[in-house]
Amino acid sequence: MPLVVISVLLHRFGLVGGERFLVIIGLGGAVALLAVIVAIMALARLWQTGDQGWSRALIGLVLGLICLAPYLWYAQLALHYPPATDIATTGRDALPLIFEAGTADMPPPRLLTAGQIEVIFPNVVSRTYRLSQTQIFEIAQKLVEDNGWTIRRMTPPGGSGQPGRINAQTMTWPGWREEIVLAISGNDDSATVDMRSVSLNAPHDFGSNGLRIESFLRGLDEAVTNALRDAAGIAPPAAEDDEGDDEAPPVSTDSSEPAAT
Numbered sequence: 001m002p003l004v005v006i007s008v009l010l011h012r013f014g015l016v017g018g019e020r021f022l023v024i025i026g027l028g029g030a031v032a033l034l035a036v037i038v039a040i041m042a043l044a045r046l047w048q049t050g051d052q053g054w055s056r057a058l059i060g061l062v063l064g065l066i067c068l069a070p071y072l073w074y075a076q077l078a079l080h081y082p083p084a085t086d087i088a089t090t091g092r093d094a095l096p097l098i099f100e101a102g103t104a105d106m107p108p109p110r111l112l113t114a115g116q117i118e119v120i121f122p123n124v125v126s127r128t129y130r131l132s133q134t135q136i137f138e139i140a141q142k143l144v145e146d147n148g149w150t151i152r153r154m155t156p157p158g159g160s161g162q163p164g165r166i167n168a169q170t171m172t173w174p175g176w177r178e179e180i181v182l183a184i185s186g187n188d189d190s191a192t193v194d195m196r197s198v199s200l201n202a203p204h205d206f207g208s209n210g211l212r213i214e215s216f217l218r219g220l221d222e223a224v225t226n227a228l229r230d231a232a233g234i235a236p237p238a239a240e241d242d243e244g245d246d247e248a249p250p251v252s253t254d255s256s257e258p259a260a261t
Helices: 002-012 018-049 054-080 114-120 133-146 208-232
Strands: 086-088 127-129 150-155 164-171 177-186 191-199
Touching (some): 133 177, 133 191
């Protein structure tokens, strides 16, 4: 238990690097597995001999299984998501990262093909909305703040169609830092949003980057749809109490532009 917990805390606070963390956390998993095996052997022996020590063997078994649970969780994620560390809706030249101390020498990104992204993360696509570039930038900024991401650099939209950009950072539970980049281009009539999410120094993102982009863009679709509805002065539909009443059709998030109800 201390090996697993302390190694995660050291990594989250930046006291150990990624490579050293992998060694320590691997050792913690090996000790947890050994604890489970020894506890099972002890319980089998106690069953045969009737000796004392049941409580200690059971405690060792439970603590070992608790420590192994995160390893099993990430193992099934690794089976479901192919190795990747960099997901984007468009070319990465339009979505540059901020390189901090310790990340400038990050390894080459592990990318998915366009076909893999379409199958695994079908909603990782650019969005175009019928609102001005400035309005979309403000909505995106609020969503970034609501997600609890730390904004490291923000460039509001400029004149002559200059895109606005937001660079933010978040951290996964094991302590891997991931950077999010948003680019909002357009004019006074419409705006296009592109997004990139990158794991810094992690060997595998276990699907976190693609899922993050999908979740954010779904939230952005909903926020823009609400803004369009408010601008049109249309009140949201009232809740239906009768079981036979027809439900209001859901707003589609697969289209490039959210529909105004």
